[in-house]
Amino acid sequence: MRRSSVAFAAVSVFTLASGIAAQQTTVLRAARMIDGTGAAEITNAAILVTDDRIVAAGPAASVAVPTGARVLDLGDVTLLPGFIDAHTHIIGRTLGDPLNDLAVVKDYASYGAIVGVANARATLMAGFTSIRVVGTRNFDDMALRQAITDGRVPGPRMENAGNLIGITGGHCDENGFRPGLIRYGPEDGVADGVDQVRAAVRYQVKSGADVIKMCATGGVLSEGDAVGATQYTYEEMKALVDEATKLGRKVAAHAHGTEGIKLAVRAGVSSIEHGSFLDEEGARMMSQRGTFLVPTLMAGETVEKFAKNGVLKGLRAEKALAAAAAMRKGVKLAVANHVPIALGTDAGVIPHGTNAREFGLMVEWGGLTPMASLNAGTLNAAKLLSWDARVGSLAPGKLADIVAVPGDPLTDIHVTERVGFVMKGGVIYKGAGAESR
Ligand SMILES: [Zn+2]
DSSP states (O other), rough: HHHHHHOOOOOHHHHHHHHTTOEEEEEEEEEEESSSSSOOOEEEEEEEETTTEEEEEGGGGGGGOOOOOEEEEEOOOEEOEEEEEEEOSSSSSSOOOOOTTHHHHOTTHHHHHHHHHHHHHHHHTEEEEEEOOBBBSTTHHHHHHHHOOOOSSOOEEEEOOOOOOOOOTTSSOOOSEEEEEETTOOGGGGGOOOHHHHHHHHHHHHHHHHHHEOOOOOOSSSSEEEEEBBOOHHHHHHHHHHHHHHHEEEEEEEEEEHHHHHHHHTTTOSEEEOTTHHHHHHHHHHHTTTTTEEEEEEHHHHHHHHHHTTTTOOOHHHHHHHHHHHHHHHHHHHHHOOOOOOOOOOOOTBBOOOOTHHHHHHHTTOOOOOOHHHHHHTHHHHTTTTTTTTSSOOOTTTOOOOEESSOOOOTTTGGSSSOOOEEEEEEEESTTTTTOO
């Protein structure tokens, strides 16, 4: 009884808090609309939004305008579902920031979350109304999510992993420091052996994790590990996935190396992140099991650039060049084998707010059609997040997360980088009708 009265109170408060946006019925009109399901583009489109939900969407002639509705004619634009980035690190400094490498020992613990406020705003204004946050420290992702949900700061909906989980000295640890300076345990995400791995998962879930992030192999930006090398054993991965599944959470596996990808897929992860050295057999396994690939091509492009211009040096530069070259082949193999693909950028490695360039790279590197690329960043990503009942397409009953891009993204996919209108949950954050925020 107590629980249900608390829940009722929470709902009432939310309704009051969003009362200004509620009460309002809005009709959006535009030259074109792509609904996110892969269905053909609609010309002369309209979407009816009441409160935080889509009521109707389709050809303008089929959408009745209720009396008193606000009508916003957005002109020569294409309406799309709010974009979704399935691989971000929204907290803290970005790669290329000269203080990034030492942030873990020099920044105040709360500094990363404050930077995260600006990162979240830039992400939302770029049209990304939902993101998955695959790994941070100190649960700053949970604090930021709470501040966004409470309406204190603008930002996307967040599905959070809490601390990333990996082996001692691996990609998910902090390396290259004097021994003893940074000593993480399972609660912080550094866990060895099946018992510690299970404990690490339990603590992330207790602390608010919606999804579990695991480092199956080495990485590009970590010190002292080979990018392709497998880090967790199959037994550890299996225990991690088993524990997460028991607690109702999916697992996202950071995996570059060919063998590590296969071990993670066999262990039952829901997505392979990066997947650089994916081979034919691995692609077939993913396709059969429905394991998503989150290609993070922008991260590949960025680390390649930083290896060439000297921002990354030594082993990290070598790893960056090898991974970026492999990624171009890996993503094509995935597409050829019909592996489900969700858009992810590794934002944090790339500047926050530039995420939409991934749509173009998936077309140029991966050979996706513009429509398939748009699907990867809308409904497909929503499916990976298990949020497809709420977001990801322009369908009646879904949350009114809607963006507009100039012209037609099927002719020029790069117009996704020039989002001029952003609505999240029926509230306009950018473009016609936006309140200042
Ligand atoms: Zn990442």
